[in-house]
Amino acid sequence: MRESAPTVAPSTDTQPRLNRRQAAKVRTRQKVLDAARGLFAERGYEPATIRDIAKGAGMSTGAVFANFQDKAELFEAVLTEDMAGLAEVMLNGAGDGSTRDRLVNALTAGYHGSIDQLPLFQAIVARSWFQPVAAETRQRAATQGLTDVISDILRAGIGKGEIKQDADVSLLTELTWDAYLSNYRRAAYDGWTVDQLADHIGRQVDTLLAGVSAK
Amino acid sequence: MRESAPTVAPSTDTQPRLNRRQAAKVRTRQKVLDAARGLFAERGYEPATIRDIAKGAGMSTGAVFANFQDKAELFEAVLTEDMAGLAEVMLNGAGDGSTRDRLVNALTAGYHGSIDQLPLFQAIVARSWFQPVAAETRQRAATQGLTDVISDILRAGIGKGEIKQDADVSLLTELTWDAYLSNYRRAAYDGWTVDQLADHIGRQVDTLLAGVSAK
Known part of the structure; x- marks a missing residue:
């Protein structure tokens, strides 16, 4: 499942085309999700810190919080x-x-x-x-x-x-x-x-x- | 169940008679347990703090830790x-x-x-x-x-x-x-x-x- 999940694309055909900035935002969000998935899958919830998730995604914790509230x-x-x-x-x-x-x-x-x-x-x-x-x-x-x-x-x-x-x-x-x-x-x-x-x-x-x- | 639990006594007949100091220790331990039970039953695990359990039992957190490791x-x-x-x-x-x-x-x-x-x-x-x-x-x-x-x-x-x-x-x-x-x-x-x-x-x-x- 871990292999197949990243291929899950935005799901409807009716979705409007994204401009470059929006597309970058989607990619960033997906990068955070993938890093989080890896860490949750490995450690569970409590031991997976936002700091390590950010590190795994190659970005700052601030960038993570720009995409997810907590x-x-x-x-x-x-x-x-x-x-x-x-x-x-x-x-x-x-x-x-x-x-x-x-x-x-x-x-x-x-x-x-x-x-x-x-x-x-x-x-x-x-x-x-x-x-x-x-x-x-x-x-x-x-x-x-x-x-x-x-x-x-x-x-x-x-x-x-x-x-x-x-x-x-x-x-x-x-x-x-x-x-x-x-x-x-x-x-x-x-x-x-x-x-x-x-x-x-x-x-x-x-x-x-x-x-x-x-x- | 909350009513019946405190009546559960040390369980075997073969238990040796306790001296006064030992008996006091058993009573203290039971007091902590009853306070903890009340708080866990009301709040669950995470929100029940040792501090509040001690307060409920009318003793210091140190006295709680003398009976239970954590x-x-x-x-x-x-x-x-x-x-x-x-x-x-x-x-x-x-x-x-x-x-x-x-x-x-x-x-x-x-x-x-x-x-x-x-x-x-x-x-x-x-x-x-x-x-x-x-x-x-x-x-x-x-x-x-x-x-x-x-x-x-x-x-x-x-x-x-x-x-x-x-x-x-x-x-x-x-x-x-x-x-x-x-x-x-x-x-x-x-x-x-x-x-x-x-x-x-x-x-x-x-x-x-x-x-x-x-x-």
């Missing part, structure tokens, strides 16, 4: 960009196959695409437990794309007749997402590899789907 | 005491009835017994995502009593023939515990009441048990 805003910008990238990784990873396989493949692709940024993920979840409501609302919006991948796979499963018509998609999505996130702690503290995470989420998905399988 | 150690001591108390609350709350009802009743009792300490719970989970491995190991030991309540209810359900013999108790316990914890965020950000939490964990337990019900 570290929290910088973190949110990285998070928003990365979660959008990760949702795409999951979606592409789902592939064809049974609902069970599509879910497990998507989530495994998610682990593959994020494991080298483990401290960033730990910081995202830790902060989600203690932040102002407005920040929480923005964070939920940023992770919505990821939970949508899960919901869409489940809904497609209902459409194909693999999952019971009356399955509670939103509840199943929530339980799957909680399990997915929780497993990162195994990677952080127990040294689990992506293969171990994949195996575990596979068994968790089996358990979650056992009661709603139409077979 | 705020982290103090937090861990509160957490260990409170999780033991909460495990008991859950166990007593389980009551008789079906495996489903016992699980939901135990977890609902857990919400009842902890909701007035919501910021403490938020701090516990937030810290669990970013702490030294040794601290994480101690925290897992402290919450083991809670997950044991869930496992024991599930195993009893297998014994009664309500849950399939081959159900994966450890996986189900983990999924139930993740759901239980995750719901605290609804209380923190969405203002959910204990009744709403109870209703939600009920639906989550139904989903988790649907695939392992022996009926």
Whole structure:
């Protein structure tokens, strides 16, 4: 994911052409974001200082603050960009196959695409437990794309007749997402590899789907 | 829970009798713990300062540091005491009835017994995502009593023939515990009441048990 993120361009075709000064501003902003991403991914939130982020971007702390109000805003910008990238990784990873396989493949692709940024993920979840409501609302919006991948796979499963018509998609999505996130702690503290995470989420998905399988 | 915790006495009968100086030391330590609990429960971890904890206990910061090395150690001591108390609350709350009802009743009792300490719970989970491995190991030991309540209810359900013999108790316990914890965020950000939490964990337990019900 770290490789793909910088290629994420300003996102709409309707965006007006930038003049030279505006283009320079966008480039500077992206440089700060990339440096911040690298440091958050390596250290997490607290130990990543604005000073080191500025150093990593090859600019002054003043230049950083010209683009972002504070570290929290910088973190949110990285998070928003990365979660959008990760949702795409999951979606592409789902592939064809049974609902069970599509879910497990998507989530495994998610682990593959994020494991080298483990401290960033730990910081995202830790902060989600203690932040102002407005920040929480923005964070939920940023992770919505990821939970949508899960919901869409489940809904497609209902459409194909693999999952019971009356399955509670939103509840199943929530339980799957909680399990997915929780497993990162195994990677952080127990040294689990992506293969171990994949195996575990596979068994968790089996358990979650056992009661709603139409077979 | 806040009411019951101070009554938790040094725990074994084999403990030698304390002389007057030792007894005073135990009382001082407990006073600090109670003041810290109150402040953590009200504010969470970061905003609770040693200075305010000392003030709450009616002593100097030096006296606090004579008993606890730092705020982290103090937090861990509160957490260990409170999780033991909460495990008991859950166990007593389980009551008789079906495996489903016992699980939901135990977890609902857990919400009842902890909701007035919501910021403490938020701090516990937030810290669990970013702490030294040794601290994480101690925290897992402290919450083991809670997950044991869930496992024991599930195993009893297998014994009664309500849950399939081959159900994966450890996986189900983990999924139930993740759901239980995750719901605290609804209380923190969405203002959910204990009744709403109870209703939600009920639906989550139904989903988790649907695939392992022996009926």
